[in-house]
Amino acid sequence: MYQFSGILVRVSQNASLAAYREALTAPGARGPVLTSLLARLPVAMVGIALLFYVQRVSGSYAAASLVSAGALVGVALGSVAQGRLVDKIGPTRILLVASALFSTMVTAEIIAIETGAPVWVMTVLGLALGTSQPMVGSSSRSLWTRLLPPGPARQAAYSYEAISMEVFFILGPGLAGLFTALPWAGTGVLLGAVCEVVGATGFALTRTVRAWRPRKDERASVGVLGALSTPGMRTVAIAALGFGVTIGFVEVAVPAAATHAGHEALGGLLLSVWSVSSVLFGVLYGSRPWPRPMYLRLPVLLGGFSVLVTLLAIPTTLAGLAVALFVVGTLITPQAMTHSAAIEEVALPGTATEAFGWVITAVTVGLAFGQSVSGQLVEAFGPPAAFLASAASGLVLASVVWLRRHSVRDGRQWMENAASCTRDEVELAGR
Structure with a gap:
């Protein structure tokens, strides 16, 4: 198993089919890949199913968005805490304990x-539910630094992580909508949770993951x-926060638009x-990311995505909204890929697992904010207002990322300087 310590280096971001094949067939990868797929399949389903479930029982999108936002805030808290613990002691015990708490x-x-x-x-229970949700995604992403050296194969693995998550975002909302339409509206929440617990437990008990032994000299002084x-x-x-905010608004406004049109079951689809x-x-x-430099890619992708979201406020039919969503969706996976690759x-x-945990935290905090505000806007002014608020929020945060772009450009040099610093000096320099 490949161990890499020292300063992370800049590598090619291209991901060819050969690189994907090399990554997914690496020794020790098969078990974690298969079980992590099962664990992450319901990631996009549980939150949306919870929102639909509460709305179906209570009749209020405002109440449903608050409960769903509570769960997302919990995920934000849990991802960082679990990530830091995984970096220190490995993922097996953390994921097993989290799975038991999540079930409860x-x-x-x-x-x-x-x-x-x-x-x-x-809402409080949703917060606890989210906090205890086993964070297989961050552990899976971090595992590639142990299975593969820096290079195209590792970048392909990160692209695979982002693409596979998007596949789950295809299946998750649709399944959540279908399950909510069943006689018992909580079916999606229950089945999603069972799938996640079984997958997380299987991932934690694979030979590769059980062999994960953090090295004391591997972690920088922080x-x-x-x-x-x-x-x-x-x-x-x-950047991840802006990504989450824009999506959060849309995830409530789209189902609300379907409900207003008299086709509630189509919201998830x-x-x-x-x-x-x-x-x-x-x-x-x-295979050929644009723009090439990472420090430009972050603000440009977020800003472009935010501009495209304004298209969602134009259609007056569900068919038109579906076309607009197809156009807007083109910039979702590129952002997820970029956030993951930027960690390098x-x-x-x-700190790779914790760093990815912070990305998850930022996205989920953004989702929580977007969903909670969107629910209020939808009930007061209708879905178009939520779509426009989504775009405006994303553009504001894209501007902040643009103003801070040089901190990403100079990231490697900062780490080289920090490598020789004490913990206190690193904290002071970071401020």
């Missing part, structure tokens, strides 16, 4: 919804901020449309 919290949430508990109770100690990593997190174009364009983008350039050695 899902059961409690279902009971609360079925018994008509107050919204704040359901303070309480951990992977966020570097300015470049904070810029990546802001409509959300799947933009994931189809995301995967198709993502495969092409991975801005995260301190030995």
Whole structure:
């Protein structure tokens, strides 16, 4: 198994078919790849299914968006905490404990919804549910640094991680919508949770993952901020936040548009449309990303995505909305790929799992904000207002990333300087 310590280096971002093949057939990769697929299949399903479930029972999108946002905030908290622990002691014990807690919290949430508990109770339970959700994605992403050396194969592995997640975003919302339409609206939440627990447990118990032994000399000296100690990593997190905010608004507004049109069950299927174009364009983008420099790629992709989101406010029919979603979706996977690849350039050695946890945290905080505000806008002004607010929020954060772009450009030099610093000096330099 390949161990890499020291400063991460800039490598080619191209991902050929041969590189994909080399990554997925690497020794020790098969078990974690298959089980992580099962664990991540319901990632996009559980949150949306929870939103649909609460809305179906309570009749309120505002209440449903708050509960769903609570779960997303929980994911944001849990991803960093689990990531830091995984970097220190390995993923097996962390994922097994998280799976047990997650099972308990899902059961409690279902009971609360079925018994008509107050919204704040359901929201708190959603927070606990999200916090305990086993973070297989960050562990899976970090595992590639141990299986593959820096180079095209590793970059292909990161592209595979982003593309596979988008496939789940295709399946997840559609399945959530279908399951919600069944006689019991909680079917999607329950089945998604079972799938996630089984997959996470299987991933944690594979031989490759059980052999994960963190090295003390592998982790850089960092303070309480951990992977966020570097300015470049904070810029990546802001880009991920903007990505999450724009999507969060849309994830509530699209189902609401379907409901307003009298076709509630189509809400999840409509959300799947933009994931189809995301995967198709993502495969092409991975072979020749644009723009090339990472420090330009982050703000340009977020800004372009935000501009495209304005198209969603134009259609007056669900068919038109589906076409607009297909166009907008082209820039989803490229952003996910870029966030993952950027970690190579801005995260301190030995903090890869936590760094990816911060990306997940930023995205989920953005989703939580977008969903909670979108629910209020939809009920007060209708879905078009939420689409326009989504675009405006994304453009504001894209501007912030543009102003901070040099922190990503100079990320490798910052880490080279930090390698010889003490923990206190790293924290001071990061500020």
